[in-house]
Amino acid sequence: MFMQDRDGNLANGAIANLVDEVGGALVQIEGLPPSVSVDMSIAFLSTAKLGEELEVTSRLLGERGRYKGTLVVVRNQRTGEVIAEGRHSLFGRQASKL
Structure with missing residues (x-):
């Protein structure tokens, strides 16, 4: 299965x-x-481990024009331990102001 690594953990990918x-x-x-x-x-x-319940939260860090930055945090829902923290930058179209 591609969702887990050789140790049975959720894969970094x-x-x-x-x-x-x-x-x-x-x-x-x-x-x-x-x-x-x-x-x-x-x-x-x-x-x-594959099958553990995770809590995934995100928030907007900021935006300038069509460029936006987000923060995504992945936690073990049972223990509250942070599994990963990701910063994500995106570029897209803006909504029309008309």
């Missing part, structure tokens, strides 16, 4: 995908094409 998807969903504007990922920086701080 799966966590990176979460950061990408959740960060992108946060800045998505209905009716416009999705924003494009420009940069991601992820700190992998712990591990999670």
Whole structure:
């Protein structure tokens, strides 16, 4: 299975995908094409076994014009331990002001 590494932990690539998807969903504007990922920086701080419940939160760090930055945090829901923290930069279209 591609979602886990050889030790049975959630793969770093799966966590990176979460950061990408959740960060992108946060800045998505209905009716416009999705924003494009420009940069991601992820700190992998712990591990999670496949099947453990995770809490994924995100917040907008800021925006300038069509450029936006998000922070995505992945935690073990039971223990509260931070599994990973990702900063995600995106570029996209702006909603019309008309």
